[in-house]
Amino acid sequence: ATPAATMVGTTIGAQNGVLFKGGDILERAKDVDTVVFDKTGTLTKGEMELTDVVVFDGDGQPLTDGGDTAADGGQLTARDRLGEEDVLRLAATAEHASEHPLARAIVDGAEERGIDVTDPDDFENVPGHGIQATVGDSEVLVGNRKLLRDNGINPSPAQDTMERLENEGKTAMLVAYEGELVGVVADADTIKESAKDAVSQLQERGVDVMMITGDNERTARAVAEQVGIDPENVRAEVLPEDKSDAVESIQDEGRQAMMVGDGVNDAPALAVAYVGTAIGSGTDVAIEAADVTLMRDDPVDVVKAIRISDATLAKIK
Ligand code: ADP
Ligand code: MG
Numbered sequence: 201a202t203p204a205a206t207m208v209g210t211t212i213g214a215q216n217g218v219l220f221k222g223g224d225i226l227e228r229a230k231d232v233d234t235v236v237f238d239k240t241g242t243l244t245k246g247e248m249e250l251t252d253v254v255v256f257d258g259d260g261q262p263l264t265d266g267g268d269t270a271a272d273g274g275q276l277t278a279r280d281r282l283g284e285e286d287v288l289r290l291a292a293t294a295e296h297a298s299e300h301p302l303a304r305a306i307v308d309g310a311e312e313r314g315i316d317v318t319d320p321d322d323f324e325n326v327p328g329h330g331i332q333a334t335v336g337d338s339e340v341l342v343g344n345r346k347l348l349r350d351n352g353i354n355p356s357p358a359q360d361t362m363e364r365l366e367n368e369g370k371t372a373m374l375v376a377y378e379g380e381l382v383g384v385v386a387d388a389d390t391i392k393e394s395a396k397d398a399v400s401q402l403q404e405r406g407v408d409v410m411m412i413t414g415d416n417e418r419t420a421r422a423v424a425e426q427v428g429i430d431p432e433n434v435r436a437e438v439l440p441e442d443k444s445d446a447v448e449s450i451q452d453e454g455r456q457a458m459m460v461g462d463g464v465n466d467a468p469a470l471a472v473a474y475v476g477t478a479i480g481s482g483t484d485v486a487i488e489a490a491d492v493t494l495m496r497d498d499p500v501d502v503v504k505a506i507r508i509s510d511a512t513l514a515k516i517k
Pocket of ligand 2: 238241
């Protein structure tokens, strides 16, 4: 494109909240044939809310009522039936030191339910899997199936409960206390209003739309279905450090991929993508790694970015 056309395209972009980092990016965007969306914070609002607390008894059976409460000053042992409030307090205490959106939703949800949440005595983040904390003299785990398995705890008694919640598109997390599965907590996110439109407009243009997430397969597919992404095009349970490899392997098939993301986790993937697009409210790290920034945080602006590129290049022919 001529410098004049590039300037016009860049200006039109800026007026629409689509910031191109350079003229070469503006030229490239029209050739994108695959758009890979991050799930949380990109297709969804990333505003998690605690929705469910399920208690398991010593045999791993879900209790429909709250169970007995061993909380108030009494000694909790793993054999006791913990009540809903106990499970939530343990989970929230373990998560109190974590910055993860899933963790914050658990803490906020507990506080809203009148629980006084304190710091754990010790804790360790297990990236992509959950949190391992010491509360009093006890070990508390909150996280996915792999976190429990890696700690020698069988998560399968909770499988039906987990599946039910995940099929609703929720992120369900197992809670273990002193080496036993004691409950499940779930957080839900809200899908952005325009996510479905963005996906269908891209598909109408002949662009393949994919989704990548660290979240589990079932939750990911439930969200994909709600926004119109083919379940085949979902890459779930991708560890933070593996997101860029996933984008590279998509591009190794000869595709020209646009990665759209918001998180620190997404930065390497944004950098390796043919076009990296950051959500404006995302982390600075993501914005720095990206070629395009969407100031309105609106997935439909992905389509706008591609159309502006089209129009700019068409005009100069
Ligand atoms: P995402 O890409 O969706 O932000 P992450 O890679 O951070 O996901 O985490 C992947 C999965 O690991 C989550 O869906 C959750 O099951 C588990 N997990 C991660 N961090 C936590 C945490 N602080 N508490 C509980 N579970 C967690
Ligand atoms: Mg994200």
